[in-house]
Amino acid sequence: xxxxxxxxxxxxxxxxxxxxxxxxxxxxxxxxxxxxxxxxxxxxxxxxxxxxxxxxxxxxxxxxxxxxxxxxxxxxxxxxxxxxxxxxxxxxxxxxxxxxxxxxxxxxxxxxxxxx
Amino acid sequence: xxxxxxxxxxxxxxxxxxxxxxxxxxxxxxxxxxxxxxxxxxxxxxxxxxxxxxxxxxxxxxxxxxxxxxxxxxxxxxxxxxxxxxxxxxxxxxxxxxxxxxxxxxxxxxx
Numbered sequence: 001x002x003x004x005x006x007x008x009x010x011x012x013x014x015x016x017x018x019x020x021x022x023x024x025x026x027x028x029x030x031x032x033x034x035x036x037x038x039x040x041x042x043x044x045x046x047x048x049x050x051x052x053x054x055x056x057x058x059x060x061x062x063x064x065x066x067x068x069x070x071x072x073x074x075x076x077x078x079x080x081x082x083x084x085x086x087x088x089x090x091x092x093x094x095x096x097x098x099x100x101x102x103x104x105x106x107x108x109x110x111x112x113x114x115x116x
Numbered sequence: 117x118x119x120x121x122x123x124x125x126x127x128x129x130x131x132x133x134x135x136x137x138x139x140x141x142x143x144x145x146x147x148x149x150x151x152x153x154x155x156x157x158x159x160x161x162x163x164x165x166x167x168x169x170x171x172x173x174x175x176x177x178x179x180x181x182x183x184x185x186x187x188x189x190x191x192x193x194x195x196x197x198x199x200x201x202x203x204x205x206x207x208x209x210x211x212x213x214x215x216x217x218x219x220x221x222x223x224x225x226x227x
Binding site: 033035040041042043044045048056058059090103104105106107108109110 | 118146148150156157158159160163203205207214215216217218219220
């Protein structure tokens with residue numbers, strides 16, 4: 001069955017370290033998204049991609065980067081982790097094109113990141 | 117801008133009805149609804165499009181008032197399995213900036 005996976009599921013790191021969170025989907029979806037979820041804020045969009053080599057900044061992109069070298073993967077990198085980036089991170093994917101009216105998003109299981 | 121959801125939380129008895137509202141300050145192309153249970157990923161419920169098209173869940177309905185930029189999710193004859201946090205996600209015209217989610221509505225269904 002097609003799916004979307006994230007790894008690791010839990011990560012503890014130190015301030016200043018570079019961290020990469022993996023997201024892999026097997027639906028062959030064009031669109032992929034990264035969100036962070038914090039108490040009281042809901043889901044906030046970090047970065048998104050509408051296809052290979054396409055990346056776009058979301059609402060809370062500072063301190064994060066992504067690259068899309070193939071359809072299946074959109075890794076999220078924290079260049080220099082900060083305590084404010086402690087959060088639960090969700091990856092999601094949806095069919096393209098980006099303006100399709102039936103763009104339901106399928107979410108991965110999430111990664112809980114703690115920055116000490 | 118982030119849509120505003122109301123109420124923030126609601127507690128119901130099994131079998132009762134609930135309405136969750138989502139309001140935006142910008143013109144909307146579509147509204148998406150997701151449900152998230154504690155410790156799990158959000159799961160798609162419904163999409164409502166400008167013009168009245170819908171795609172979604174069998175036992176859950178929703179409305180989209182384009183003029184007021186509001187959407188409401190209707191949960192009828194609630195079941196214990198409906199408990200969770202409900203999020204609306206809005207998409208503006210152009211659709212090129214992804215979804216903006218509200219802060220969520222916590223729904224607790226008691227037996």
